[in-house]
Every structure is written in C-alpha cells, then in structure tokens.
Amino acid sequence: MKEQLSRRDLLAKCTALGALTLGPGVSVAEALDWANPQNRAARMPTPWNELGPFYKRDAPHLAQLRAPGDPALPLTVSGQVFDTKGNAIEGATLEIWQANDAGLYDLDGFKYRASLVADTRGKYAFDSVMPGHYPGRVCQHVHYLVQAPGCKPLTTQLYFATDPVFEGDPRRNYAKDPLIQTADLVRPVSLVRTSQGSSASVTFEIVLEALDRL
Numbered sequence: 001m002k003e004q005l006s007r008r009d010l011l012a013k014c015t016a017l018g019a020l021t022l023g024p025g026v027s028v029a030e031a032l033d034w035a036n037p038q039n040r041a042a043r044m045p046t047p048w049n050e051l052g053p054f055y056k057r058d059a060p061h062l063a064q065l066r067a068p069g070d071p072a073l074p075l076t077v078s079g080q081v082f083d084t085k086g087n088a089i090e091g092a093t094l095e096i097w098q099a100n101d102a103g104l105y106d107l108d109g110f111k112y113r114a115s116l117v118a119d120t121r122g123k124y125a126f127d128s129v130m131p132g133h134y135p136g137r138v139c140q141h142v143h144y145l146v147q148a149p150g151c152k153p154l155t156t157q158l159y160f161a162t163d164p165v166f167e168g169d170p171r172r173n174y175a176k177d178p179l180i181q182t183a184d185l186v187r188p189v190s191l192v193r194t195s196q197g198s199s200a201s202v203t204f205e206i207v208l209e210a211l212d213r214l
C-alpha cells in the first residue's frame with residue numbers, strides 16, 4: 001500500500017534527509033508553518049499615509065543606516081511583507097527615509113535613507129536611530145514606499161508608541177498628529193537597556209494589495 005504524504009510530512013522528511021536546504025535563520029518549525037497554506041491568514045492592507053516632501057530616489061542598498069557615534073537612540077526596525085492572502089512577498093522593495101535625531105532630513109546625500117529588498121520570506125530589517133521631531137510634523141516617523149510586482153505601490157509611515165505626543169495612549173491620542181488617520185500605524189517599541197546604553201526595536205509588518213485586474 002502506498003504511503004500518502006501530506007505537504008507537511010514531505011517537507012519534514014526532506015528536511016530530515018538533508019534533501020532540503022533551509023535559509024540562514026530558518027528553523028524547521030518555521031519552514032513547516034510556511035509550507036502550510038492554512039497558516040497564511042488573510043490580512044488587512046497596511047494603511048496609506050502621505051509621501052511627504054523629502055523623498056529621494058536611488059537610495060543606497062544599505063541596511064546599516066546608523067554610524068558609530070551617531071547621537072541618538074539606536075533603533076532597529078524589522079518586519080515582513082505580505083499580500084492580503086498572507087503570502088510573504090519575496091523581493092518586495094522597501095524605500096525608507098527619515099529625519100535624524102535633530103529632526104533634519106539629509107537633502108544633499110542619503111543619510112538615513114535606504115532601499116531594501118525583502119528576503120525569501122518577505123523579511124526586511126534596518127538599523128537606524130529614533131527620528132527626531134521637526135517643525136511642521138507633530139510625531140516622530142519613518143517614511144516607507146513599498147513596491148512589488150502585481151501589487152499596488154504603498155506609501156506609508158511608521159510611528160512610535162513611545163512618542164511623548166501620545167502621552168502613553170496612542171489608541172486615544174494618535175489624532176494629535178493630523179496626518180495620522182489610524183492608530184494601526186503606531187507601533188509598540190521595545191526598549192532594551194544594557195551596560196552599553198539603551199536601544200529600541202520595532203516590528204512593522206507591511207501588507208500590499210493586489211493590483212486591480214481589468
């Protein structure tokens with residue numbers, strides 16, 4: 001009698017036999033979860049937010065934006081890019097740009113600007129600094145322009161729940177910045193204090209809508 005193997009069984013056997021190579025940092029459990037379509041939950045598209053006046057094309061493909069000695073709270077942002085069916089989008093491009101600690105954008109060069117490419121699991125990450133406040137904008141933010149074949153380009157902004165403007169309650173106070181139309185763009189911040197100092201990390205998942213089909 002022939003053995004019937006599910007996709008999960010097959011992947012597990014291939015992995016055990018060494019017939020499947022997992023990427024760096026990919027556990028067997030993660031690969032098994034990824035292989036199961038039932039684990040790809042439908043997701044709401046990430047809300048749109050203003051492009052703003054400080055976008056520049058052709059930012060470098062660099063994930064390390066913070067230089068040693070930069071005067072600011074170190075910030076790591078990571079996330080994953082999905083479609084609305086919950087499939088990770090490999091190769092999505094993420095252009096990000098932000099002000100420095102003093103609230104200034106680099107208009108002559110590309111400091112705190114990057115063009116990133118999501119990996120095979122749609123993951124991206126960059127090391128930066130917590131952006132400063134600047135005149136004309138109420139809240140600290142990082143700009144995003146995310147694009148992938150077959151998807152609508154998304155301009156949006158990432159905000160930080162630790163921003164003093166929110167007075168500890170971004171769900172109630174997000175509209176203190178008139179450009180923020182939903183608290184969904186305000187992300188929790190994990191603060192870590194070590195003997196070397198403090199640092200912050202944030203997770204920001206991106207969900208792109210499919211292009212309309214005629």
Ligand SMILES: [Fe+2]
Pocket residue numbers: 052054099137141143
């Ligand atoms: Fe801005």
